[in-house]
Amino acid sequence: MRDKIDVLTLRPYFVTSPMTKNLSGYNYVLPDAVGKATLDALGNSDISYGAFFHRFQGAISSQMHPKLVTKGSNDGMRQFIDEYKKKE
Secondary structure (H helix, E strand, O other): OHHHOOOOEEOOOEEOOHHHOOOOOOOEEOHHHHHHHHHHHOOOOOEEOOOHHHHHHHHHHHOOOHHHHHHHHHHHHHHHHHHHHHHO
């Protein structure tokens, strides 16, 4: 039974969506591209970055010290939470 279960980690980086205020640019991808790449990776890989270009970002960030990556992520999350609380 276990051989019929597939687990895939998705790390798409920047996706043009309401969450990113619909920003776009060279490092942003469309949701359709993430969906297609994710389905293509299912059964073939244990991780997907959601788009071809984001594989490079994944390779670079995987070589960075975890504290550098986490610090930036946490600062952004704190700012998001603070802004959300102000709207309530």
